Structures are given as structure tokens and as C-alpha cells.
Amino acid sequence: MSSREPIKALALLSGGLDSSIALSLIKSQGIEVEAVNFHTGFCLTDAHRALGRTANKNGTPYRNEALRAGAHEQIPVRVVDVSKDYLPVVTKPRYGYGQAMNPCVDCRIFMLTRARKIMEEIGAKFVFTGEVLGQRPMTQHLRAMQLIEEQSGLPGLILRPLSARLLPETTPEKMGWVDREKLLALTGRGRRLQMLLAEQLKIGEYPQPAGGCCSLVDPNFARRLRDLYDHRDPESIQPEEYVMLKVGRHIRITAQVKIIVGRNESENRFLEMWRAQRWILTTPDHPGPTTLVDGEPTDEDLAEIARYAARYCDGKHAPEVTVLARRGEESRTLRVVPRGEYDIAEQML
Amino acid sequence: MQNKCFELPEKADHVLNVEGLFCPVPIARATERMVSVGDGEVLEIRATDPGVIIDIPAWCHGSGLEFLGYRREAPRIVCYVRKPRAGAFENGASTRSA
Numbered sequence: 378m379s380s381r382e383p384i385k386a387l388a389l390l391s392g393g394l395d396s397s398i399a400l401s402l403i404k405s406q407g408i409e410v411e412a413v414n415f416h417t418g419f420c421l422t423d424a425h426r427a428l429g430r431t432a433n434k435n436g437t438p439y440r441n442e443a444l445r446a447g448a449h450e451q452i453p454v455r456v457v458d459v460s461k462d463y464l465p466v467v468t469k470p471r472y473g474y475g476q477a478m479n480p481c482v483d484c485r486i487f488m489l490t491r492a493r494k495i496m497e498e499i500g501a502k503f504v505f506t507g508e509v510l511g512q513r514p515m516t517q518h519l520r521a522m523q524l525i526e527e528q529s530g531l532p533g534l535i536l537r538p539l540s541a542r543l544l545p546e547t548t549p550e551k552m553g554w555v556d557r558e559k560l561l562a563l564t565g566r567g568r569r570l571q572m573l574l575a576e577q578l579k580i581g582e583y584p585q586p587a588g589g590c591c592s593l594v595d596p597n598f599a600r601r602l603r604d605l606y607d608h609r610d611p612e613s614i615q616p617e618e619y620v621m622l623k624v625g626r627h628i629r630i631t632a633q634v635k636i637i638v639g640r641n642e643s644e645n646r647f648l649e650m651w652r653a654q655r656w657i658l659t660t661p662d663h664p665g666p667t668t669l670v671d672g673e674p675t676d677e678d679l680a681e682i683a684r685y686a687a688r689y690c691d692g693k694h695a696p697e698v699t700v701l702a703r704r705g706e707e708s709r710t711l712r713v714v715p716r717g718e719y720d721i722a723e724q725m726l
Numbered sequence: 727m728q729n730k731c732f733e734l735p736e737k738a739d740h741v742l743n744v745e746g747l748f749c750p751v752p753i754a755r756a757t758e759r760m761v762s763v764g765d766g767e768v769l770e771i772r773a774t775d776p777g778v779i780i781d782i783p784a785w786c787h788g789s790g791l792e793f794l795g796y797r798r799e800a801p802r803i804v805c806y807v808r809k810p811r812a813g814a815f816e817n818g819a820s821t822r823s824a
């Protein structure tokens with residue numbers, strides 16, 4: 378193995394526990410590794426960052442785990458923004474959705490097809506991932522894995538080091554580029570063995586707990602996303618609007634107009650950031666949230682929205698509340714009766 | 727101009743503005759831009775995502791780029807990255823052997 382030309386491989390790297398172990402296993406076999414991390418627009422970290430949330434009490438921001446893992450193993454990580462091309466994967470998945478709005482089979486095919494192109498470009502011989510047989514119902518069983526391999530144009534060229542010994546031999550194993558005996562035979566959803574391995578392999582500070590980074594598996598996010606696609610041309614949706622789906626209370630007012638009401642200081646601050654292009658409502662006489670208007674409201678809509686803003690402020694039991702509506706240089710003051718609690722529930726997204 | 731962390735360059739050869747964008751988009755844009763940065767040249771990255779002070783050094787460390795430091799110009803964070811002279815960076819990723 379030592380006299381051969383160095384073999385290069387491309388890792389599909391999220392930086393979670395499993396893909397970090399896969400990276401360590403392959404790199405320790407003398408393979409030269411580069412990694413790719415795809416930004417689909419549905420990762421959770423952007424919302425944490427946008428809201429100024431921190432990963433711990435010391436105020437450390439949420440880190441990008443793929444970059445962390447790449448730095449730990451000293452391999453280059455190419456972060457690729459695929460959010461535009463990814464849209465049809467979410468809106469029209471050929472193989473359907475999982476438990477929420479996660480088109481996992483189509484998503485894997487999309488990512489691995491992109492990975493194949495990068496693999497060819499950099500002269501890598503194969504792709505590897507941190508997938509574990511039986512860990513995820515939609516994509517991590519043998520038939521789905523085979524389908525994904527075929528559809529992405531990588532038959533025999535996707536190595537899954539954590540479960541390799543339970544799977545048919547791949548080209549890298551047959552060719553002797555990778556020693557199959559040094560790969561693993563893990564299966565199922567448990568993490569205990571991986572945690573022990575992480576210690577042995579010294580893979581550094583992997584994220585705790587596991588739980589993934591994809592908003593599409595979250596039923597609340599999925600409900601809001603469906604509503605957005607039902608009322609807007611998906612092509613017209615701006616990247617920040619996907620972040621907004623993870624923030625505040627969402628209430629649909631009309632087919633054209635929706636509002637987002639902040640639930641705490643950091644959400645209010647985040648919503649304020651968009652006041653140049655969108656109406657923002659506040660209640661100057663009472664402590665209360667920021668309400669952001671998504672869409673172009675009529676005067677009537679704006680008066681109605683002001684009643685919601687009043688409903689969520691400390692003056693909600695007052696007979697009338699003053700609401701300030703601002704957009705860019707424009708500003709209006711409205712006196713409204715706060716909306717009652719009972720009739721909001723069914724408009725909540 | 728506060729928090730001058732390291733010896734920062736007076737002037738960068740390239741400037742990338744990623745203000746208002748959040749993880750991992752600043753890194754994706756920086757990776758794209760790095761392709762047109764020449765060997766030994768410095769890229770200045772202007773961001774508002776507070777996490778860039780963790781992500782950019784990690785990105786540099788893995789990719790064989792030189793992280794020169796950052797300074798805060800609230801609400802902005804300005805980071806400096808140099809592409810090494812050896813020309814280790816191609817197509818947005820280093821070709822350095824692991």
C-alpha cells in the first residue's frame with residue numbers, strides 16, 4: 378500500500394459524530410481526503426446565529442461542525458451553497474417526504490450527484506459518508522442505498538465506513554484502496570459504540586447531543602414552509618425568509634399577508650433587521666413584541682395587524698392601544714382595540 | 727476600530743462583503759472568492775455573523791490558508807485571510823496532501 382500513488386477520496390461531511398468517525402477511519406488508511414459540505418438553506422445553525430444564540434453559557438457562538446471536523450483532521454472542507462438548485466428537491470420530490478417535509482431520498486441523490494462532479498473535478502476515486510445501516514428509515518437501508526447510488530451515478534463508489542462490513546463490497550475495497558477489515562459493521566440508531574470509538578480515535582469535540590441540523594424534519598417548520606409555498610411562488614422566496622420561518626409566532630392574515638410576532642428580545646432584534654423593506658409594528662406605550670409583516674398589506678390589513686400587535690403587548694386588556702407601524706422612512710400611528718385571545722388559534726402556523 | 731487581535735494588514739488585495747448572511751453562507755462565498763485570489767494575496771471578509779470568528783480560522787486551518795486575524799467594527803467583524811505563496815488553493819479547496 379505504501380508505494381502506490383496516493384488515493385484521494387471525497388467526504389460528505391456534516392461534522393456530526395458519524396461523519397467525523399468516517400473521516401478519521403478513511404484518513405487513517407493513508408487516503409488523501411477532501412470534504413464537501415452542502416448548504417441547502419434548511420440548516421438550523423443560520424437561525425441560531427441570526428438570533429445571536431450561543432452554544433454555551435460562555436457566549437460561544439454555534440460553530441460550523443463540518444469546518445470544526447475538517448480543521449481537526451487538517452483536511453480542506455469545501456462549503457457549497459446549493460440552496461437555489463435545491464429548491465425543486467423540496468417542492469417536488471420524486472421519492473416523497475419523510476415524517477415532515479424532508480425529501481431524504483431525493484436529497485441524498487441531489488447531494489451525491491453534486492459530490493460526484495466534485496469528485497471528478499479534484500481527481501478523487503470515491504465518495505464516503507457517515508451513514509449507518511438502519512439508522513434512518515428512509516435512506517439508510519440497503520435498497521434505498523442502492524437506489525441512491527444508481528441515481529447519483531456512483532454505483533460501487535460510495536463507501537460507508539461505519540457499516541461497510543455489513544454492505545456489499547464497494548470498488549475502493551475491491552481495488553484494495555481501502556482495507557475492508559479496518560472498516561466497521563455498525564447498525565441501528567444507538568450512539569454508544571460511536572461514542573466509545575470517538576474517544577479511541579480522538580476525533581475531538583463532536584456535537585452533543587445528536588439531533589441533526591435539518592429543519593425539514595421539524596413538523597412545525599414543515600407546516601410553515603408548506604403555508605409559504607401554498608401562498609407564494611417558491612422561486613420568489615428570499616434566503617432570509619427561510620430563516621424567518623424558524624423565528625417567532627406566525628399568523629396568516631390573508632392569502633397575501635402573514636405576520637411574525639417576536640417571542641423574546643433576540644427574536645425582536647432579528648425582526649427589526651428587516652424594517653427597510655417590510656412593515657414593523659410596535660406598541661410604544663406598552664412593553665411588547667415586534668411584529669413583522671410579510672407581504673403587501675392594504676390599509677385595512679394593517680389596521681387588523683395592529684390589533685394583533687396590541688394583543689401580544691402588555692396592554693392587551695386595555696380598551697385601546699397605540700400601535701406604531703414603520704417601513705423604511707414611512708410611519709403610521711394607529712389606535713386599535715386589541716384582538717381577543719380566542720380567535721387567533723386557527724390562524725397560527 | 728477595536729479589538730485588534732493580531733498584526734493586521736494595512737490594506738487587503740480583495741474585499742468580500744457578506745454582511746447580513748449567516749453560517750455557512752459567508753464561508754461558501756469566501757471559498758468561491760478565494761479562487762480568484764492570487765498567491766500571497768490577502769482577502770478581507772466583512773461579516774456580521776458573530777460565528778465567523780470561529781468558522782474562518784477553522785476553514786483556514788483545514789484548507790492551508792493563513793488566518794491573519796480579525797477586528798471588530800460593530801456590528802461588523804472584519805477578518806483577514808492570506809492565500810499562501812505556494813499556491814495551495816485550487817478550485818476553492820486546498821490540494822495540500824493530508
Ligand code: SF4
Nearest residue numbers: 479480481484591593
Ligand atoms: S434530513 Fe434533511 S439534509 Fe438529511 S437527508 Fe433528509 S432532507 Fe436531506
